[in-house]
Amino acid sequence: MKLITAIIRETQLEAVHEQLIKNEIERITVSRVSGHGRQAKEQIYRGSKVKPSLIPKIKIEIAVNEEFVDITVDTIIKAARSSNGTGDENDGAVGDGKIFITNLEECIRIRTGERGGSAI
Ligand SMILES: Nc1ncnc2c1ncn2[C@@H]1O[C@H](COP(=O)(O)OP(=O)(O)OP(=O)(O)O)[C@@H](O)[C@H]1O
Ligand SMILES: [Mg+2]
Structure with a gap:
């Protein structure tokens, strides 16, 4: 079993959600x-580094059995x-985001108290 964690743009949530459902990831x-991601280090103001601002994002978490990893990742x-x-x-x-597996x-x-793959 894997936990797929994706950080995406707020504007893409609807599309991602729709496509996941279409691919039966429900x-x-x-x-x-x-x-913030790596662009944070580029935030320089009048020659000095400023604290990067935190940008609102969406976190998606999906727990899947191994055979669903690829389709889930590709869809996202x-x-x-x-x-x-x-x-x-x-x-x-x-800024489009990142996926962690x-x-x-x-x-x-x-x-039901089930455990493991069948509980997912
Ligand atoms: N290594 C990381 N650890 C934790 N969260 C991260 C990491 N990288 C990115 N994120 C999260 O994902 C969001 C989007 O990251 P982002 O897409 O800007 O990554 P990036 O590495 O800067 O790539 P890009 O150059 O494509 O922008 C960030 O705002 C942050 O919430
Ligand atoms: Mg970035």
Whole structure:
């Protein structure tokens, strides 16, 4: 089992959600978070480094069995990309986000007490 955690733009949530449902990935947790990526180091004001501002983002968490990892990740990548204004639509722009995949040790379905893959 894996836990897929994606940090995406607020503006892409609707598209990501819609595409996940279309691909039958229907269990999801969504949170409002804030953060910054690597562009933070470029924030220099009058020659001195300033504290980077925290930008509102959306965190998506999806726990899946191994066979659903690829489809989940691919779906998120496709729908979370925004346009950088140069080429085709939604070809990806700075700040589009990141996906983290971690091993998930256990999952327990509270109602039934099932554990592991079938509980997901
Ligand atoms: N290494 C990280 N650890 C934790 N959170 C991160 C990390 N990288 C990015 N994030 C989160 O993802 C959000 C979007 O990151 P972002 O897409 O700007 O990453 P980046 O590394 O700067 O890539 P890009 O150059 O494409 O912008 C950040 O605001 C932050 O909340
Ligand atoms: Mg960035």
